[in-house]
Amino acid sequence: MPPAEIWIDGLVNSCIYMTMAFGMVLVFSILGILNWTHGQFYMLGAFTVYYAVSSVWGIPFPISLIISGIVIAGLGMLVEKFVIERLTGPGYGMLYVTAATLALIFFFEGAAGMAFGLQDKGLAMVLPGVLDLGSFSVSYQKIAVIIFTLVIMITMYVVLNRTKVGLAIRAAAQEPIAASLYGINVKRVSLIVMGIGCGLAAMAGGIMAPVYYINPFMGRIPMIFSLLAIVIGGLGSLTGAIIGGIILGFLNSVIAYHLSYLSEAVLFLLVVAILLVRPQGLFGAPIK
Amino acid sequence: MPFIDYKTLIPKTVAWFFAALLFILPVFTTSGITLSIFISSGVWAIAVMGFTLILRTGQFSMGQAAFMALGAYASAIFTLQLGIPFWPSFLLAGIVSGIIALILGLVVLRVGGIYFSIITLALAEIIRILAQQWEGVTHGVRGLRPPVPPTIALGGLEINFSTSTVPYYYFMIILVAITAVVFWRMEHSRIGGTFSSMAANQILAEHQGIHLMKYRVIAFTVAGIFTGFAGAYYANFLSIITPYMFGLWQSIQIMMMSIVGGISSIVMGALIGATILYTLGVYLSRLPIFNIQYLLFGAAVVLVLLFLPKGTGLVDLWGKFWRKVFREPEEYEIPEESEMAAE
Numbered sequence: 001m002p003p004a005e006i007w008i009d010g011l012v013n014s015c016i017y018m019t020m021a022f023g024m025v026l027v028f029s030i031l032g033i034l035n036w037t038h039g040q041f042y043m044l045g046a047f048t049v050y051y052a053v054s055s056v057w058g059i060p061f062p063i064s065l066i067i068s069g070i071v072i073a074g075l076g077m078l079v080e081k082f083v084i085e086r087l088t089g090p091g092y093g094m095l096y097v098t099a100a101t102l103a104l105i106f107f108f109e110g111a112a113g114m115a116f117g118l119q120d121k122g123l124a125m126v127l128p129g130v131l132d133l134g135s136f137s138v139s140y141q142k143i144a145v146i147i148f149t150l151v152i153m154i155t156m157y158v159v160l161n162r163t164k165v166g167l168a169i170r171a172a173a174q175e176p177i178a179a180s181l182y183g184i185n186v187k188r189v190s191l192i193v194m195g196i197g198c199g200l201a202a203m204a205g206g207i208m209a210p211v212y213y214i215n216p217f218m219g220r221i222p223m224i225f226s227l228l229a230i231v232i233g234g235l236g237s238l239t240g241a242i243i244g245g246i247i248l249g250f251l252n253s254v255i256a257y258h259l260s261y262l263s264e265a266v267l268f269l270l271v272v273a274i275l276l277v278r279p280q281g282l283f284g285a286p287i288k
Numbered sequence: 289m290p291f292i293d294y295k296t297l298i299p300k301t302v303a304w305f306f307a308a309l310l311f312i313l314p315v316f317t318t319s320g321i322t323l324s325i326f327i328s329s330g331v332w333a334i335a336v337m338g339f340t341l342i343l344r345t346g347q348f349s350m351g352q353a354a355f356m357a358l359g360a361y362a363s364a365i366f367t368l369q370l371g372i373p374f375w376p377s378f379l380l381a382g383i384v385s386g387i388i389a390l391i392l393g394l395v396v397l398r399v400g401g402i403y404f405s406i407i408t409l410a411l412a413e414i415i416r417i418l419a420q421q422w423e424g425v426t427h428g429v430r431g432l433r434p435p436v437p438p439t440i441a442l443g444g445l446e447i448n449f450s451t452s453t454v455p456y457y458y459f460m461i462i463l464v465a466i467t468a469v470v471f472w473r474m475e476h477s478r479i480g481g482t483f484s485s486m487a488a489n490q491i492l493a494e495h496q497g498i499h500l501m502k503y504r505v506i507a508f509t510v511a512g513i514f515t516g517f518a519g520a521y522y523a524n525f526l527s528i529i530t531p532y533m534f535g536l537w538q539s540i541q542i543m544m545m546s547i548v549g550g551i552s553s554i555v556m557g558a559l560i561g562a563t564i565l566y567t568l569g570v571y572l573s574r575l576p577i578f579n580i581q582y583l584l585f586g587a588a589v590v591l592v593l594l595f596l597p598k599g600t601g602l603v604d605l606w607g608k609f610w611r612k613v614f615r616e617p618e619e620y621e622i623p624e625e626s627e628m629a630a631e
Binding site for chain 1: 406578584589
């Protein structure tokens with residue numbers, strides 16, 4: 001049985017994978033594509049928070065988190081408008097948009113490396129201190145991650161189920177043509193959804209900024225893991241993304257405790273097995 | 289995905305002219321740097337041809353670099369640890385990579401679409417982690433150092449791989465030529481037509497009596513064999529293999545080369561895409577501004593995708609140019625089944 005710290009780390013990882021996977025699934029259910037650049041929005045979000053907090057104005061951490069979410073949501077909308085929208089539609093397969101979003105990984109990493117430098121940056125001065133719980137202790141930064149994820153998930157639940165925008169998103173995800181016949185602008189819904197997805201990734205990066213180091217390549221691993229979380233949960237299922245994120249975060253920490261570096265191989269094998277036995281994932285609808 | 293037959297658009301004289309130019313290139317320059325650009329482009333071109341062949345069957349592999357790793361490690365382990373001479377172990381490397389592709393293909397090719405991409409991505413990562421962790425055989429992240437191929441005596445001519453890059457260059461040309469001929473023949477034979485029909489409409493193809501699984505496994509295995517050769521060659525050329533040489537980012541690079549080069553012609557698209565993108569990468573990395581090469585590389589790929597007409601790559605520009613100059617009709621006849629069988 002691993003010590004409590006490992007379980008806490010697993011919970012923190014689950015939270016991040018969950019938030020990222022949620023955004024990716026949201027984008028997938030409307031646009032029908034996997035946004036491979038998602039991890040780079042996470043990275044850019046972390047940098048935005050870093051520069052907002054350590055700027056001359058010294059913007060407080062929660063506000064800079066929201067700023068980063070809004071800024072990166074705008075960037076995501078630009079990407080949707082100028083790249084993704086032009087490469088989807090009749091005649092294009094998944095191929096071109098996948099290649100374009102993969103190429104954008106290089107673009108954003110190169111841009112971040114040029115603008116911010118390659119050396120690791122830290123934001124450890126935000127929320128210092130630990131919460132002593134007797135036999136073990138938890139840093140406030142990790143508690144912030146968990147609370148943040150709860151808030152985000154509740155907000156997303158309310159937005160998707162209680163507002164008109166949420167209704168439009170759900171309708172467009174279910175049946176785009178019928179939704180557009182009822183007066184829903186599916187293109188605008190795609191823009192909004194891309195903004196929400198990228199904003200979530202950016203805020204996840206921002207909230208993780210005090211816990212880990214910040215560098216231009218920090219987005220790659222969360223990206224791969226949130227992809228695996230989606231696969232475990234089922235492509236296109238929001239519940240699946242959340243459950244998949246939880247499973248993957250805990251598995252990653254607990255298996256790594258027992259197997260060290262081989263743990264990733266075990267996770268990948270698990271994903272291959274799930275895809276072979278049940279390609280629609282644990283919660284996805286059966287594939288046609 | 290409509291596929292155009294470019295056989296009529298690339299005249300034999302032009303093709304032979306370029307081949308001859310490549311063949312006498314060492315007369316003009318024996319500089320290792322120039323030749324190594326051509327050599328590396330050739331290596332990636334072979335891998336890209338494999339990728340495009342798999343794409344023709346409607347599958348989108350994101351782990352092609354893993355087969356390069358398999359070939360590279362197989363050849364190095366055969367020579368270093370089992371003491372097999374260089375040339376047999378080079379051949380064995382391709383065969384090992386092909387056999388692994390066959391076994392994996394029989395299992396994973398059942399799944400289609402994005403799921404297949406994720407499975408191949410995961411398998412490639414597993415191979416990378418194994419190469420990194422299996423210290424006893426692969427020496428982990430320190431990597432293996434494959435030996436230089438032995439000197440060949442051909443009559444009065446002695447081919448010595450350790451003194452100059454030129455023998456490697458000719459070795460590469462022969463390898464690319466063999467691969468190109470095999471893929472070209474596959475593309476323009478009955479099996480190539482079957483592949484295209486599968487990519488165009490899987491369900492219809494299946495209802496016409498095409499066994500999808502069989503052709504997918506064939507494509508995957510052939511791609512695996514040649515990608516393995518490319519990997520074995522590359523490791524010998526660079527005289528080092530580490531787990532990070534053939535990782536996820538190299539698979540992505542292969543994919544981008546294929547799509548930028550154009551998938552309407554397996555051989556020409558791969559050659560054009562690999563040469564242009566690899567050369568671009570090399571020249572960009574010489575720019576004085578740090579990290580700008582990634583930015584420009586990504587931007588170049590996105591711009592090519594955005595501004596070429598939909599569903600085409602760079603190879604289609606050539607087709608357009610050729611049609612304009614020689615005023616060939618836009619719609620040209622597709623050869624009859626009997627003609628295709630006769631060649």
